[in-house]
Amino acid sequence: MSKPVGGIVAKVEAAFRAGAKRVLIPQENWQELFREAPLEVIPVRHLEEVISLAFPPIRRTGQVSA
Numbered sequence: 001m002s003k004p005v006g007g008i009v010a011k012v013e014a015a016f017r018a019g020a021k022r023v024l025i026p027q028e029n030w031q032e033l034f035r036e037a038p039l040e041v042i043p044v045r046h047l048e049e050v051i052s053l054a055f056p057p058i059r060r061t062g063q064v065s066a
Contacts, residue, residue, distance in 0.1 A: 004028035012041060024050055 005011075008029040015023045022040035034041040044050050 009033070012037060012039070015039065024053060 004026055008025055009031070012023055012025070012034065016037070016039050020039055022042060024042050024044050025034075027043040027045045030041075030043040042053060044053070
């Protein structure tokens with residue numbers, strides 16, 4: 001289970017200014033104002049969610065490059 005962190009709004013704003021397209025935050029820090037954020041804010045509860053979102057599976061095409 002995740003734990004809330006302080007200053008999350010400022011951290012989300014900084015991520016946007018730095019060019020991030022999406023951020024992952026602890027579920028306990030979710031605020032309705034994130035629905036209108038200029039980037040995707042994803043609340044997570046478990047580390048497994050973070051890993052699967054940060055490192056999606058690689059699609060293999062079956063082709064070998066020469």
